[in-house]
Structure formats: structure tokens, C-alpha cells
Amino acid sequence: MNKILLKILLLMLIASLFSGCIQPDAKDTPAGTLSLSTTTSTCDTDLLDVLNARFEEENNVKVLTLCQGTGKAIATGEMGAADVVLVHAPSSELEAVERGSFIDRQFVMYNYFVIIGPVSDPANVTHAASATDAFTRIADAQVPFISRGDNSGTHTKELGLWNETNITPQGAWYQSVGKGMGDTIITADIKQGYTLSDRGTYLAMKDKIELEVLFEKDKEFLYNPYHVMAVNPEKFPDVNYEMTLKYIEYLTSSEGQDLIQDYGMEEYGQALFIPANNTDEAV
Amino acid sequence: MLQSACCREGGKNVVLLEITGLGKTFGGKQVLRDISLDVEKGEIFAMMGPSGTGKTTLLRILNLLERADAGHIKLDGMVINGGQNNNRIAARQRISMVFQSSALFNDTVYNNVAYGLKVRGMDKHTIKSKVDQCLALVGLIGYENRKAKTLSGGEEQRIAFARAVVFEPDLLLLDEPTANLDPSNVVKIEEIIRTINRELNTTIIIATHHMNQVRRLADRVGMLLDGELIETGRVEDVFVKAADERTRAFIVGEMVY
Amino acid sequence: MSSAEFIIQGIITAIELIAGMDPYILSIAGVSLKVSGTATFIASLTAIPLSFIISHREFWGKQKLLTLINTGMGLPSVFVGLFVFIMLVPAGPLGFLKLIFTPKAMIIAQYILVTPIITSISLAAINAVPIAIRENAYSLGGSHRDVAVVVLKEAKFGIVTSVLAGFGRAIAEVGAILIVGGNIAYTGSVGGIGEGLSYTRTLTTAITSETSSGDISVAIALGLILITINLSVNAAVSMLQGRGEERGTA
Incomplete structure (x- = not known):
């Protein structure tokens, strides 16, 4: 039985080689x-x-x-x-x-970018007057905020917003993941934290998470x-x-x-x- | 012993192997010093001497596994040591060796014995018949498909013999071929050595430190001591009256080493 | 949804995807096997002769080469990925080859990762072949090539093990191929679910991106395939090692 397993494996290896030898030129650079x-x-x-x-x-x-x-x-x-x-x-x-x-x-x-977070909204951003106000409330409440941290467009926008608030986000509540939007939303969902997302990605992932859009009124600052x-x-x-x-x-x-x-x-x-x-x- | 001696009697003694002034140094230590020796076609020559005296090194040089620092080795009048690779492989293919440990390949008995024929590019038919002959010679017919690793020590060494002579070498070198065997297997191996010598007319050099083995097998004998060949002669002469005192001491078991 | 439900649902959907021979998932598995298989094959062509030469010949720089191989065994894959990326990117020295973000770039990265592993393991196997075997083959009239064949045959279990170990590392590797391959899938059909067929997307890189976009079932399906391949390779390796030992004590 062992022998059979070994042979199957070797066959697999060989088969994969042949698929590698025959196909790549055709496939490597499509017309x-x-x-x-x-x-x-x-x-x-x-x-x-x-x-x-x-x-x-x-x-x-x-x-x-x-x-x-x-x-x-x-x-x-x-x-x-x-x-x-x-x-x-x-x-x-x-x-x-x-x-x-x-x-x-x-x-x-x-x-437009949206600020999403847990339904309970511990930082009460729903009642924020502006995007910067929403960010200030999150910082004051010291609730988890998940940052892309990947030098992406969303990350750039987020940093710009912090800059407007004159707050330097730091501390255990501010967590940078260095990943894409989807990953960041999933992390925020798991940690029941806030994050800044583009509307498109949020909508595409809406069914898979519990977070909701808590703030989107500020057309000027959240323009994307x-x-x-x-x-x-x-x-x-x-x-x-x-x-x-x-x-x-x-x-x-x-x-x-x-x-x-x-x-x-x-x-x-x-x-x-x-x-x-x-x-x-x-x- | 007498039989094999008799067969050459009357014929002119043709020299097969001619060693002149052979020397070898290992890391500053002289292991072989100015060895000169003629070995005749068809004879069994025993190289005796205590362990570590250079017997194995001498055989390895003759088998072209190692290079000598000085001296010549001639096979049928042609120098075979040093020089070009082509000469070496041609010469190597006329010489064979059985080592102290049989070191069979991890394969079937048949493939082990057939190896020397395959590398010489022989056709399957010839290989089959020669392998059969050799298995008969060593008394292991029917072992063809056995895996080498399933054999006993004595059987392994017999296959090593079959493997070494299947391509009918002119010269067969044996390095303590019975060292690791029990007495009944020693008898069998010695019988095989005699048969090879008699039936294939193979010239044999055997290195051993067993006096009785020398007496039972060899036509002529050489005494190697500390890298020097101090005496050679016919077995009956050397054993009755050694020319060198040290040879006599070795033969009667007085030499402490 | 309770957590147990969530996992069970993910696994059920995953099994349905595999059983239904989902073309997206199959194409990813295909790219994985193709890239890792080719890389392992080319690496073996280098590594096995190399280990034979290291074992049988003395040459200048041998010690340095051994150090290099040992270092190479532990190279972090992301480092290799970065190195290959810098080399192959159009702005880099080998940019003219136009290989970045192609399966060939991934093969190159995995080749670099896998060659030291195969060399090291097959070297150990070749070194374990008794010198007496080599000398016998030589003494029986074999040429250098004949002797090499004998030694390779004697070491065959160890060598096959080395190749399988190399393949195991390659197929499970993610850092390097993500950087140099770009995790690209072709455009999916309009209105269809998910992506089109894989171009440089492998089991490992796809698991990364599918998890990111929340497609857990697809990620689980890919994970099941990956782990099946990996376990089979490991089973074969330990089986071969068992055989090698059996032989050693015999």
C-alpha cells in the first residue's frame, strides 16, 4: 500500500512537471x-x-x-x-x-469613505459633526481603531484625517495591520473596533461581518x-x-x-x- | 596446491605482472619501499605479513585505486600506472579485486554478478550465460533474484567472488578474503579460489596473514614487513627454510606485532 | 451564526466546491503543482549532480559552497521573494527578461529556495554510501559515470526523499511567490461568482487573498487540497526514511 502511495505521489510530481513543461510558453505570456x-x-x-x-x-x-x-x-x-x-x-x-x-x-x-464600527458604537461617532470630530471621539474613547497601515489610498486618507484632528494616534487602541481593506475590515469585525473603509469594499463584505456604517455625512473630508x-x-x-x-x-x-x-x-x-x-x- | 603447481610445470614461466621499485608515502610515512616483484601467468602468489604492513596498500595500487609515488607496474609488458586515463581503464578492466568486506550493491544477486559485464557493454544473452556459469562456480545457483542484503556473510563473499571473476580478469587481487568468515566458509572460499585458478587459469595475488592459508593455496609467497618485501620464494622452500630470519619468526609465530 | 455553525458551513461548502470540480479552485491547484513541480524538477537537476560532485571531488571553495548551501536551507522565503523581485522588475538588472509577475518568476524564486534543501539532503544520502561500494564499482571496471550511477542507485531512497522534501517546501511556500507572482487570476466571467482562472495564483497565495476578502469557504477548500498534498508528501518522506533505516541496520 505504501508503494502505491509513493507511486501516486511520484506520478503527481511527474505529471505536474509535464504540465509545467508543455504549457508555460503558451500560457506565460498570453497573446x-x-x-x-x-x-x-x-x-x-x-x-x-x-x-x-x-x-x-x-x-x-x-x-x-x-x-x-x-x-x-x-x-x-x-x-x-x-x-x-x-x-x-x-x-x-x-x-x-x-x-x-x-x-x-x-x-x-x-x-465616499465611511467610518464603520460596532453597532453599540461605544465612541458615539453617530452623533459626530464631522469626520474629524468622529476621529476625535474614537481617540477620546480609546476604543480599538484598526488602521490599514499599508500606505494605501485609504491609509493615506486616514492619516490625513488624523492630521486634521491634531491627534497623534498611538496607544493600545490604535492597531496597524499592514494589510488590504478586506483583511482590515475582518480584523476590525473580530476586535469590535472602528475603521475607515471605502464604501465599495464595505458593501461587498457587508454580509460577512457585523460592523455597520456609523458615519458618512462629511462629503468634503470623506471624498474618495x-x-x-x-x-x-x-x-x-x-x-x-x-x-x-x-x-x-x-x-x-x-x-x-x-x-x-x-x-x-x-x-x-x-x-x-x-x-x-x-x-x-x-x- | 600440488595440482595447480603441476599444471604450469614444464611450460615456460611467462611473467604477467612486473613491479619495479614501487614506493608509496602516506602523510610523511613510507608505507611501501622499493617493491620489486614478478608474478607469473597462472600462479597464485601469496603476500603475507603482519597487519598494517602495507599489503592492502600494495593491492590497492595494483588495482589502480591509488597511485604510487615511485616505480612502475607492467601488465603484459605495458606500464599501467600513471599516464593517460584511457590506458588506465583498459588496464583496470583486466584486473579485478575482492575486498575484505564484500560490499555488494543493494540489488539482486544477478545484477551484482552481471555488473562487470554490463559496464563492458556485453549483450544480455552473453551476460546471462556468464552469470549462470559463475553462480555455478560459487555454488549459488538459484540465488539470482535474491536481494544481496538478505544473504549470509559467507554467501555474500561468494557472490563477491562471482562478481569479481565473471568478466574473466587476467589478474585477481584478494585482500584478506576470508578475514570475517567462520571456518566452514573459509573452506568453501578457498575451494572457490582454487577452482577459479584452475578452471579460468586466473593469476591470483592474495594478501593474508594466515600461514595455513598460504600453505593451502599459494605457489609462491612473499614476506612484506614494514613496507619492504624482504623475501620471495616457492612456498615449500620458504616454509621449510626461510632465507630471512624475520620470515622464519613470522612463520613459526614468534613475531610479536 | 454560532462559531461551530460557521466552521461547519465553511467546510461543507468547501467540500462541495472540490467535489464539483470548481474550475477556479482546480486552476489554482494546477498552477501550484505546475510551479512547484517545475521548480523542484529543475532544482533536482542542479542539486543531485551538485551533491554528487561535492561528495566525490575536492575543489577550491568547497567549504564556502557548503556554508552557502547550509545558509540557503534556512533562507526566509520573503527574502528570496524580495531578491528575485528586485532582480526581475523592469527597473532591475534582469528586467529585460520580462518575467516579473509570471509563473516563471515564481519558478525562479522557488528554485532558489528548494535547491539548497535538495542538495543538502541528497548529499547526506550520497555520503552515507560506503566508500567500499564506490571502489568495488570502480574495481569491477566501471567508468566514472558507471560508478556515479551505482552510488546514485545506492542512495536512491535518500535522493527521492530530498526531492519530495523540496517539493513539500515549495508547495507550502507563500512569501516569495506572492511577491514575484502577484497572485494574479484572469478576469472572471461577467455576473459569475468570484474570479476567473488562475494565472499566478497558487493554493497558498489564494488562501491569503480569499481570507482577506472574506471568502472563507473557498479558502478552506484550497486549504484542504494543500494539506492533502502536503500530508501525502510527508507520509512518503517518513516512509522512505523508514526504509533507509531498515537498510542501514540490515
């Missing part, structure tokens, strides 16, 4: 590929699947999506390891454009715009710039914008992202 580096908030919702499936069909191309935080996504683009990025941290984006790493930056869509940018082909001549231009055009076209508008209506009863509709961004 045309567009490498997209983006944030976990667009990945954790299925919006990208919807958008990319249509684009792939129309352009006979495979979109390879790297789901990273905004900070990492921008860094990946700056190292030339992606063709195009879709991110949501305007200040970091503009710095990277300034450095000459990206071109053709376009406004794609937006939504997404931009698409092309990796500068002058810096990295090997990027697929031609396809990137098509992709940017697609996202900002009425076709792409309508898909964004409709996404989530069926599943969540509301749109997760609001299309930019070619209007200039508010901030």
Missing part, C-alpha cells in the same frame, strides 16, 4: 496582455471583473490584475512592472506624475476619487502603452462609465462607485 496594478478596494468588489471582461472581449487582450494597496500599486508602476494603474490617493498620484513616472492621468470614478494613469513609456519602453491608452479611453467612455454606474445596483441596491462622467473632479 496580448495588459498588466493593471490597482488597489484592494477595486479588487475586493467585483467591479474590475465586470469592466475588464468587456474590455478583453472587445480588444482581444488579457488583463492581468495585481491587487495591491495604492502605495504599492504606484511603486509597482514606477518600477515598470505594470502597464497601467488605477488608484485612489490623489496626493501620491500627483507626486508620481511630477516625477515623470506616469502620464495621461484621468479621473474615473469616486465614492479614483484615477487611472499610464506608466510613462519613455521610462519603460517595454510597457504596452498602446493598449493602456485604449484602456484609459474605455474606462472614461460612456460604455465604461455606464458599467460603473450600474455595478452593485442588483446585488446591493445601490451603486458602489459613482462614475466621473467626464466632469472635473471636485477636489
Whole structure:
């Protein structure tokens, strides 16, 4: 019996080798590929699947999506390891454009960040007057606050908010996880703590957690715009710039914008992202 | 012993192996010093001497497992030590050796015996018939499919003999081949040695420190002491009247070592 | 939902996914086997001859090489991932190869991780073959190559063990391949559940991302497959070790 087990294992190993030897060239570099580096908030919702499936069909191309935080996504683009990025941290984006790493930056869509937390709301953020007030209440109550801590767009926004409150968040109640949005929400849920989330990811995960949106009124501070940018082909001549231009055009076209508008209506009863509709961004 | 001596009688004594001025040093210690010796075709030559006197080293040099620091070894008049690799493998393939421990391969008896034939590129048919012959020679017919590790010590050594002679080497080197065996197996192995010598006309050099084994098997004998070959001669001569006092002392068991 | 219910429901759904041959899950298992299998295979092609040479030859720098191999055995996988990433990223020295975020990049990273392990274990096995075996093969007329074949045959259990151990490390590894592979799946079908087929997503990296996005059942299904593969490999290794010992005492 042992012998049989061993043989099966060796066969498995050999089979896996052959699959490795025969397939990779066909599969390693699919005919045309567009490498997209983006944030976990667009990945954790299925919006990208919807958008990319249509684009792939129309352009006979495979979109390879790297789901990273905004900070990492921008860094990946700056190292030339992606063709195009879709991110949501305007200040970091503009710095990277300034450095000459990206071109053709376009406004794609937006939504609002929300402050989520346990239903019992021990910090009483429901009655906060502004986002900064909500943050101050959490700090005062010393209840757990889970921070992304991953240099993502959401993290950048969170730090900006703390900055506005003039509070330096520290102590046992402030916990940085260094992970994506989904992980951070799950951690906050387990710890019955607060966190800052983009609306899309929260809605996509709503059924799996007990946390609820406790504060979202502050349109000014919680505004969350997404931009698409092309990796500068002058810096990295090997990027697929031609396809990137098509992709940017697609996202900002009425076709792409309508898909964004409709996404989530069926599943969540509301749109997760609001299309930019070619209007200039508010901030 | 008398029989094998008689067969060569009358024929001219053809030298197979010619050793001249052989020397070997290990880490500053001279283990072999100026060894010169002729071994004739078809004879059994015993190299006797106390343990640690250089017998094994001498055989290993003859088997080209180690290199000598000085001197020549000629096989059929051709120098085989040193020099090019091609010469070495050709020469090596004419010489075989049975070690003190049989060290059989972890395989079947058949594959062990067939090894020397396979590396010589023989066809399956020839291999089969030669392996059969050799198993008959060592009295282990029917053992073909046994795993080597299931054999007893005596059987292992008999297979080691079959493995060493299956390709009919011109020269067979034996390094204390019965050292680890009980008396009844010693008898069997000695019978095998005699048979190989008689039937295959294989020249044999056996290193041993057993006086009786020398007497039972060898035609001629050499006394090796502290790396020096102090005396050689026909067994009956040396055992009756050794030329060197130290040889006599070794033979009668007076040598303390 | 009580906690027991939550776990049981997760496991039931996971088993349904496996039994239903869910294409997403199968493709992930396939990428895992392909990447780790290929890496182990290429690593074996390097490691086994290398261990033979180390065992049989003296050469300059041998001691340093042994130190390097021992260090390599304990290399943290994320460090290897970072190293390979820096090398392969377009801005890096080997960027022109265009390998970053491909299965080949993952194979390279796992090759680096696994080669020292296979070398070290097969070296121990080859060193354990008595010198007398080698000398007999040589004495019986074998060429250097014939002798090598004999030694490899004698050490075969140990060598197969080394390959399986290497494969076990590779298939369970997550840090390096997450960094250099990017955990990419192809775009899923519109309106379908979850992702399309895997490109560089493996059992381990997918467990990470599925747990992050709260798809616990999928993560459990992947975990069950991973642990089955791993336990089988471990069972085979301990079985082979049992055999090796049996032989040693025989």
C-alpha cells in the first residue's frame, strides 16, 4: 500500500512537471496582455471583473490584475512592472506624475469613505459633526481603531484625517495591520473596533461581518476619487502603452462609465462607485 | 596446491605482472619501499605479513585505486600506472579485486554478478550465460533474484567472488578474503579460489596473514614487513627454510606485532 | 451564526466546491503543482549532480559552497521573494527578461529556495554510501559515470526523499511567490461568482487573498487540497526514511 502511495505521489510530481513543461510558453505570456496594478478596494468588489471582461472581449487582450494597496500599486508602476494603474490617493498620484513616472492621468470614478464600527458604537461617532470630530471621539474613547497601515489610498486618507484632528494616534487602541481593506475590515469585525473603509469594499463584505456604517455625512473630508494613469513609456519602453491608452479611453467612455454606474445596483441596491462622467473632479 | 603447481610445470614461466621499485608515502610515512616483484601467468602468489604492513596498500595500487609515488607496474609488458586515463581503464578492466568486506550493491544477486559485464557493454544473452556459469562456480545457483542484503556473510563473499571473476580478469587481487568468515566458509572460499585458478587459469595475488592459508593455496609467497618485501620464494622452500630470519619468526609465530 | 455553525458551513461548502470540480479552485491547484513541480524538477537537476560532485571531488571553495548551501536551507522565503523581485522588475538588472509577475518568476524564486534543501539532503544520502561500494564499482571496471550511477542507485531512497522534501517546501511556500507572482487570476466571467482562472495564483497565495476578502469557504477548500498534498508528501518522506533505516541496520 505504501508503494502505491509513493507511486501516486511520484506520478503527481511527474505529471505536474509535464504540465509545467508543455504549457508555460503558451500560457506565460498570453497573446496580448495588459498588466493593471490597482488597489484592494477595486479588487475586493467585483467591479474590475465586470469592466475588464468587456474590455478583453472587445480588444482581444488579457488583463492581468495585481491587487495591491495604492502605495504599492504606484511603486509597482514606477518600477515598470505594470502597464497601467488605477488608484485612489490623489496626493501620491500627483507626486508620481511630477516625477515623470506616469502620464495621461484621468479621473474615473469616486465614492465616499465611511467610518464603520460596532453597532453599540461605544465612541458615539453617530452623533459626530464631522469626520474629524468622529476621529476625535474614537481617540477620546480609546476604543480599538484598526488602521490599514499599508500606505494605501485609504491609509493615506486616514492619516490625513488624523492630521486634521491634531491627534497623534498611538496607544493600545490604535492597531496597524499592514494589510488590504478586506483583511482590515475582518480584523476590525473580530476586535469590535472602528475603521475607515471605502464604501465599495464595505458593501461587498457587508454580509460577512457585523460592523455597520456609523458615519458618512462629511462629503468634503470623506471624498474618495479614483484615477487611472499610464506608466510613462519613455521610462519603460517595454510597457504596452498602446493598449493602456485604449484602456484609459474605455474606462472614461460612456460604455465604461455606464458599467460603473450600474455595478452593485442588483446585488446591493445601490451603486458602489459613482462614475466621473467626464466632469472635473471636485477636489 | 600440488595440482595447480603441476599444471604450469614444464611450460615456460611467462611473467604477467612486473613491479619495479614501487614506493608509496602516506602523510610523511613510507608505507611501501622499493617493491620489486614478478608474478607469473597462472600462479597464485601469496603476500603475507603482519597487519598494517602495507599489503592492502600494495593491492590497492595494483588495482589502480591509488597511485604510487615511485616505480612502475607492467601488465603484459605495458606500464599501467600513471599516464593517460584511457590506458588506465583498459588496464583496470583486466584486473579485478575482492575486498575484505564484500560490499555488494543493494540489488539482486544477478545484477551484482552481471555488473562487470554490463559496464563492458556485453549483450544480455552473453551476460546471462556468464552469470549462470559463475553462480555455478560459487555454488549459488538459484540465488539470482535474491536481494544481496538478505544473504549470509559467507554467501555474500561468494557472490563477491562471482562478481569479481565473471568478466574473466587476467589478474585477481584478494585482500584478506576470508578475514570475517567462520571456518566452514573459509573452506568453501578457498575451494572457490582454487577452482577459479584452475578452471579460468586466473593469476591470483592474495594478501593474508594466515600461514595455513598460504600453505593451502599459494605457489609462491612473499614476506612484506614494514613496507619492504624482504623475501620471495616457492612456498615449500620458504616454509621449510626461510632465507630471512624475520620470515622464519613470522612463520613459526614468534613475531610479536 | 454560532462559531461551530460557521466552521461547519465553511467546510461543507468547501467540500462541495472540490467535489464539483470548481474550475477556479482546480486552476489554482494546477498552477501550484505546475510551479512547484517545475521548480523542484529543475532544482533536482542542479542539486543531485551538485551533491554528487561535492561528495566525490575536492575543489577550491568547497567549504564556502557548503556554508552557502547550509545558509540557503534556512533562507526566509520573503527574502528570496524580495531578491528575485528586485532582480526581475523592469527597473532591475534582469528586467529585460520580462518575467516579473509570471509563473516563471515564481519558478525562479522557488528554485532558489528548494535547491539548497535538495542538495543538502541528497548529499547526506550520497555520503552515507560506503566508500567500499564506490571502489568495488570502480574495481569491477566501471567508468566514472558507471560508478556515479551505482552510488546514485545506492542512495536512491535518500535522493527521492530530498526531492519530495523540496517539493513539500515549495508547495507550502507563500512569501516569495506572492511577491514575484502577484497572485494574479484572469478576469472572471461577467455576473459569475468570484474570479476567473488562475494565472499566478497558487493554493497558498489564494488562501491569503480569499481570507482577506472574506471568502472563507473557498479558502478552506484550497486549504484542504494543500494539506492533502502536503500530508501525502510527508507520509512518503517518513516512509522512505523508514526504509533507509531498515537498510542501514540490515
